[in-house]
Amino acid sequence: MKYSIPYIIYIIGFGLIPFIYTFLFFGVHLSSAFKGLSLVPLNVIIYNTLFFSFFTAFFSSIIGLILAVAIDAIRKGSRVLSLLIMLPYTVPFTSSALIWVTSFYGKFGWFTYLLHINFDPLYFPSTALYAVTLVSVWTSIPMSFLIIFSSLRSVPRRVKEAAQIDGLSLSEYYFKIAVPMVGKAFWLSFLLQFILALGNFDLPFVLTQGGPGFSTTTLPLLVYYEIFQLGNFSGGSLVAAILSLFVTIPAILLLLLLRSKRSGLKSLSIKIPDKFFIPIMVIVLAIFLFFLDFPVYWMFLIAFRSPFLDFRSPPILLPEHLTGEYFIKSLFTSVPYMISSIIVAIAAATFTVLISLPSAYEISRGKWRFLLPLSIYLYSLPSSSYIIPLFLFFSHIGLLNTWWALILSTPIFTATFAIWVFYNYFLGFPRAYDDAAEVFNIKRKLTRIIMPLSKTSILSLFLLSFIFNWHLLFYPLVLTQTPYNFSFPPQGAQTITIFALLAIGNESINWGLLASSALVAALPVMIVTIISIDRMLRSEQASGLKFV
């Protein structure tokens, strides 16, 4: 009973109340809310949002599925190959966007050069949305792959052996048996990516600031502009409310999916002889690995070389004239931002685990059942659904531009996610342990028995929350104004993603500084992420994580 109370108080205070307030806010100022919107082409923005989200979800899930099949079929080196596929996930959105800004730079950028595109697609209204969506697909493939791959790996070995004995070829095994078995994971990936893309502020903001014109403006960006460019809070809440309603539909589908027992993927009759199937998979894998990993290599490359090599056509793709000058320079200027990010991410991750574990345990034992769908729904909502009331609240109590504002507000995403994952973990937790504790009247079973037995899960969720927090751009952008000033009590709380964002002015001058800033922001979390993903890939038991 009592275990869920801290979590419930938290989600009411930092989730439900801000969410409801967002709706009340524009309702009270209805006329000014609509006035603010009359200045923008709302239909274009809604189209952009849906286009961006649908194709992000569609392509990342399809490619994720193909890659999962390829890795599962090839078998050799699956851990290293999986890590290579996951590489884009390790880079925060802000840094990814910075890398891609230089990759799209007409004949100077590697991507546009290789495809013989002589212009920067981000600068033209007709191509900008495609380019932004492409980057979004790039950042989303790893998560889709991870979800589908872990489901594919949990297909019992017996099933594959039975298929072999029945004389099915590898391609038939995958298309007829294995892929339909992971249908639920595929749709989970699709809906989750769709939901996350609907609320994605970071990528379009860093890549194009919504331009040229309104050609890449999506609803989350519009919320930001309404507030901080037009000063129209009621207009901003109206947009946030519209966006929340948009998210509600896939969120409900997601909840239905999690309850359903059906797979949702049809079996396909595709038969490719084994001697072709594996080579085809290897080629497909190689092409996607290049697409996924080259940008990360490119970030390291231009961060560590002399800038006179940068604006060349054709672009120089091999390392030469290496120098650590820009990286060191970035590293030093990043220190105050880095401190804020580390402190906020550790504190928020700790807080996340502390409030969500006891509650998830209780939910898995049949109490407060409704908290699970509620948590998944709150997790689905984009950050802009909460931001306006939170901004007003923190400015009212004078916590704006402090670590506290971030530590208190960001766990709404990680704690709700943690409830979901912990819940799945505790479902597999032997019920008899609880019964024995009750029969033998064992006190403090949460700290003495349940927590020690969930160590792996706790660590995984701590790391995931840490990573998520490190990636955040929208909340820090709104809730902080200055970097940490080394005083006590601490003032200023801009995070490392903002530090990277500030480098955007360098895109036409100095790629070394730009890429170094992106790298400095990414490197610590890249290491943490690679460690956590490696734990996940080794086994479900080793990480205590389960998606479906």
Place this chain on the structure above:
Amino acid sequence: MSVELKNVSKRYGKIFAIKDINLKVDKGEFFVLLGPSGSGKTTILRCIAGLERIDEGKVFIDNKDVTSLPPSKRDIAMVFQNFALYPNKTVYENLSLPIENLKKEERDEIIEEVSKRLGINQLLSRYPSELSGGQQQRVALARALVRKPKIFLMDEPLSNLDAPLRVSARKLIKEVQMENSITTLYVTHDQTEAMALADRIGIILNGKIVQVGTPEEIYENPISEEVASFFGNPPMNILDGQIMDVEGKIGVRAEEIKLNEGDFIGMVKDIEFWGDRYLVYIEFNDDEIKAFSQSRLKIGEKIRFSIKKYRVLK
């Protein structure tokens, strides 16, 4: 201490897991709840333990109404199917958790006494994962004993053990129960276990207690066709009464059929070697009859048999 259930029902949604259970287990008695899986026997045990909240009826322990008491207040101890030893605690810690309210010296004394009795006093510093199945089972038994409970509840405590170990573990349970004369409720689906251990057996089918009695009573006179076809190894032959000129069905035990004599003629369909004898399946009219034979018969052979004893089933 006695245990009594009065009109106890438990539902999951609209489905009754157990319905209108009435049962009285006397002080010091070893009572076995026997039923196939899904019959509700474990639910009855969990209701007595207080792990399930019952929807209707009352539970009495020692004539005291405990229906609304939590498990820890019911003076019971339980041995779980997979033992439920805490993997992050040593054997000593597992044994001391239930008696934490006592002083350290008292605890140590009890643990020493119990662990010596069960032959696990050398294992106190080990973790459960470092123990064999039989040792884990002893620890689980010890954990239940240290509380000096009035009632022992056991939920298929032997099902995780290998067959040879089961026999010795069974004996140990019976010994411990008799030494301490603890009222015991024991759940199993294994009739050999039930017959070996029980003072009385309650047969549970589809959430109801259909027959209560000593093992011998139930073996001799199963109350219904359902019980007859479930109890005993092999289960009773259930035949059309016409062959003995009676109405309805009759039940005949395999040992009550005498081969190579009498007027009935059937055909040997299959035989199984049972160690000291053979079990023979005989095709007769449209029934299949199980009987014992001292020699290996040939499949397809015609055989004569007679029925020495039978009872009419409801």
